Amino acid sequence: MGKVTGFKEFERQDEANVSVKKRVQNYKEFTIPLKTEDIEKQGSRCMDCGIPFCHSGCPLGNLIPDFNDMVHKGEWKKALEILHSTNNFPEFTGRLCPAPCEQSCVLGIINPPISIEQLEKSIIEKGFSEGWITAIPPEKRTGKKIAVVGSGPAGLATAQQLNRAGHSVTVFERDDAIGGLLRYGIPNFKLEKEIIDRRIAILEEEGIEFKTNVNVGVNYAVEELNNFDALVLCGGATQRRTLPIKGADSKGVVQAMDFLTQQTKVVFGQEVKNQVLATDKNVIVIGGGDTGSDCIGTSNRHGAKSVTNFEIMPKPPKDRSESTPWPYWPLKLKTSSSHEEGCNRNWLISTKEFVTDAKGNLTALKTVEVEWIYKQGERPTLNEIPGTEKTWPCELVLLALGFTGPESTLSEKLGIETDFRSNYKASATEYQTNVPHIFTAGDMRRGQSLIVWAISEGREAARKVDEYLMGYSNLPTKGEGDLPPM
Structure with missing residues (x-):
């Protein structure tokens, strides 16, 4: 695949970023795309490795060497067909996926891996700019009606696949706009919402019906779902973790998702009363994942005094750890663009107390340094280190601690069994709950995970729903070519 000697001739080249000084002045995406000829050189780096482990690294089973080869040859439309055949929304994964495929790239054993995520983004943006991506409604309808609850990537993938099979699909979203966490959980500087809107417009033209401000089980009776032949629950894992310590209810201790959602709504001109602002405040973000990083970037754009x-x-090692050898997802230090914008990072820190003034306003927090004790055959234990207590002045703390699982509203009202983590029980092969006509996919089934897993689960669940309704399915399984996308 690619150019036989390409990986020897060309170095990996990533997109550049707008300078920190400029990009923190707004909420727009700040990457600078490569020229077409430079992207084609990146495609040519894909070596004929015999067994492409990037396939196994990708939950979607994307045909990565194939679209790399087409880019190398300048066959961009063919590259788009190949990419779209396994991935409904490359414009999302090309911006947001941590790219496990790159970490399992064979070239990555000795050199920087193929820039697969960048190639995905370049292919899909070329497709939109050239007008190659258009709505393709199904030629005929089956007469079956399906409700999809949740419009995140799992719900959208489920809906598009089932619509392609000819079923009539209605997507219910409890928020005021479609997209789930793509809409309000991801800052605009990582994913401009026009990217979502242009895809939704295509899905609507293909015949999918979207209903917003509909919270099934709350302002929409579950009995109304009896009008559908099948139901797919893709509501996500939205139960947020908290810190059950003294002062946790003080003014200034805020959940990350509330903070990020408010800012995105403000960007689009919505009125948010009592918006939480980091302006001129000492901000502490608790949690080292992507959501924590997003809070850091947003706080810097607010004009925080410190973050x-x-x-x-x-602290993870700079290079791949021996505990996670190739081709596994590596344990190593990740420095995001938000970290680069300004942040004091600290590891092995445990928060013990939030300190407030007489009015309940946050003024500081107390911490202690910790260490992890590892013993073979036992779960790691966490020990506090005596004499390492410290007080940190701050006026805003953002809790980016992840999620414990999905909410129980629907499982209780629909009689769906859950596991010990509160995930809705359904196997990874059938996606069917204990209620035969109800299926589930994405974070609601597997727990908090990656966007690429959500799309994969949505596609797989759609096939199982189609089989349940029709007795067979022409929808693809993982890694197979899809129905013609264009």
Whole structure:
């Protein structure tokens, strides 16, 4: 695949970024795309490795060497067909996926891996700019009606696949706009919402019906779902973790998703009363994942006085750890663009107390340094280190601690069994709950995970729903070519 000697001739070249000084002045995406000829050189780096492990690294089973080869040859439309055949929304994964495929790239054993994520983004943006991506409604309808609850990537993928099979699909979203966490959980500087809107317009033209401000089980009776032949629950894992310590209810201790959602709504001109602002405040973000990084970037754009980040785990090594050898997802230090914009990062820190003034306003927090004790055959234990207590002045703390699982509203009202993590029980092969006509996919089934897993689960669940309704399915399984996307 690619040019036989391409990986020897060309170095990996990534998109450049707008300078920190300029990009923190707004909420727009700040990457600078490569020229077409430079992208084609990146495609030519894909070596004929015999067994492309990037396939196994990708939950979607994307045909990565194939579209790399087409880019190398300048066959962009063919590259788009190949990419779209396994991935409904490359414009999302090309911006937001951590790219496990790159970490399992064979070239990555000795050199920087193929820039697969960048190639995905370049292909899909070329497709939109050239007008190659258009709505393709199904030629005929089956007469079956399906409700999809949740409009995140799992719900959208489920809906598009089932619509392609000819079923009539209605997507219910409890928020005021479609997209789930893509809409309000991801800052605009990582994903401009026009990217979502242009895809939704295509899905609507293909015949999918979207209903917003509909919270099934709350302002929409579950009995109304009896009008559908099948139901797919893709509501996500939205139960947020908290810190059950003294002062956790003080003014200034805020959940990350509330903070990020408010800012995105403000960007689009919505009125947000009592918006949480980081302006001129000492901000501490607790949690070292992507959501914590998003809070850091948003705080810097607000004009925070300082931004500090706490992580309870040890600082990862700069290079791949021996505990996660190739082709597994590596344990190594990740420095995001938000970290580069300004942040004091700290590891092995545990928060013990939030300190408030007489009015309940946050003024500081107390921490202690910790260490993890590892013993073979036992779960790691966390020990506090005596004499390492410290007080950190701050006026705003953002809790980016992840999610424990999905909410229980629908499982209780629909009689769906859940596991010990509160995930809705359904196997990874059938996606069917204990209620035969109800299926589930994405974070609601597997727990908090990656966007690429959500799309994969949505596609797989759609096939199982189609089989349930029709007795067979022409929808693809993982890694197979899809129905013609164009």
